[in-house]
Amino acid sequence: MDLRCISADSHIVEPPNCYVDFIEPKYRDTAPRVVRHADGYDTYWVRDLPRTTTVGLLASAGLKDHAKQDFIAKATFDQLPAGGWDPLARIEAQQRDGLDAEVIYASLGMVLCSHPDYAYMDACFQAYNRWLQTFCGAAPGRLFGLAQTAVTSVDAAIKDFERAKAMGFVGMMMPGNPQQGDYDQPEYDALWQCAVDLDLPICFHILTARGGEIAAALDNRRGHPLTAFLKIMRTVQDMIGLFVLGGVFERHPKLRMICAEGDAGWLPHFSYRIDHAVSFHNPGGNIEGFSKMPSQYIRDNIWVTFQDDWSAFKVKDLLNVDHLLWANDYPHSDSTWPWSQEILAKHTVDLTPQERRKILRDNVRGVFRLPLP
Numbered sequence: 620m621d622l623r624c625i626s627a628d629s630h631i632v633e634p635p636n637c638y639v640d641f642i643e644p645k646y647r648d649t650a651p652r653v654v655r656h657a658d659g660y661d662t663y664w665v666r667d668l669p670r671t672t673t674v675g676l677l678a679s680a681g682l683k684d685h686a687k688q689d690f691i692a693k694a695t696f697d698q699l700p701a702g703g704w705d706p707l708a709r710i711e712a713q714q715r716d717g718l719d720a721e722v723i724y725a726s727l728g729m730v731l732c733s734h735p736d737y738a739y740m741d742a743c744f745q746a747y748n749r750w751l752q753t754f755c756g757a758a759p760g761r762l763f764g765l766a767q768t769a770v771t772s773v774d775a776a777i778k779d780f781e782r783a784k785a786m787g788f789v790g791m792m793m794p795g796n797p798q799q800g801d802y803d804q805p806e807y808d809a810l811w812q813c814a815v816d817l818d819l820p821i822c823f824h825i826l827t828a829r830g831g832e833i834a835a836a837l838d839n840r841r842g843h844p845l846t847a848f849l850k851i852m853r854t855v856q857d858m859i860g861l862f863v864l865g866g867v868f869e870r871h872p873k874l875r876m877i878c879a880e881g882d883a884g885w886l887p888h889f890s891y892r893i894d895h896a897v898s899f900h901n902p903g904g905n906i907e908g909f910s911k912m913p914s915q916y917i918r919d920n921i922w923v924t925f926q927d928d929w930s931a932f933k934v935k936d937l938l939n940v941d942h943l944l945w946a947n948d949y950p951h952s953d954s955t956w957p958w959s960q961e962i963l964a965k966h967t968v969d970l971t972p973q974e975r976r977k978i979l980r981d982n983v984r985g986v987f988r989l990p991l992p
Contacts, residue, residue, distance in 0.1 A: 795828020803865020
């Protein structure tokens, strides 16, 4: 294709110094770090977490079959592609995959979103934000970062949003669960108004909520191990239900939510189902105070990212095509890199040129307010 794409969901791989060098001194001795396992592979160590992830899982893009599985299980950090943390190497990876720019999510930060100690989580996220600012700052116009917040309280999260805006980030990567209460409760209205006022979207990635984190998704399964991958979109589905049925978008109609890496082909049925629940099982066929049916809030306030979900293109007419965001997920194991252009040429064959440009470039540029043509 002759269209230069923008990935709406790509990742860094946190280097060994990310937290250790940038965290406040009281947490330095227990900051997350890369450690060598007795069997010779590298993994991340995080205080209070018995299991995190091997480094290979976060950076096996471009590998297939047994080579990918061996790399995930056995890789050391020095064997990972430098594009995960080196901005110059990252630009080379973008060029190889036909990209102009990427929106950057954390990797180990996804695991940290479910950490039981919110003060520790907050210290880690503040450190990560400082490191990410240096990473993205080395390639302005190519790398657009999302800050992280632990949401230890509404007031603390508001300060995090204000800091993120001042640091040049284009959105906020949210943990699936705040420390206090839940996101649909009225006390969080001040935070959502802050996000609107600062023009920053809130971003919920798969595998970042308690009960839906990486360890739970892989351990809590029946049958074949791959059944774990059939439920990982539950995090974003639960967030949609929470915000829509909780009236958050009714109270904040300009709030923008990104649901990352949960795919999109299921969304028409989900939209039907949420309307059905209200119509058939709620008195009066609607929720008091709502000016729309739930599916309309989904169309108006929620954007979804996907990689090789060909079904998203097939059901585009049942969705808001302006809210579909393509991503390559580099450098994770689910990434389409470096075959994105080949895959997209097949998957977008039935799209109009205008639809193709929206989904592969203009929509992400618009929702994140990226300063790109």
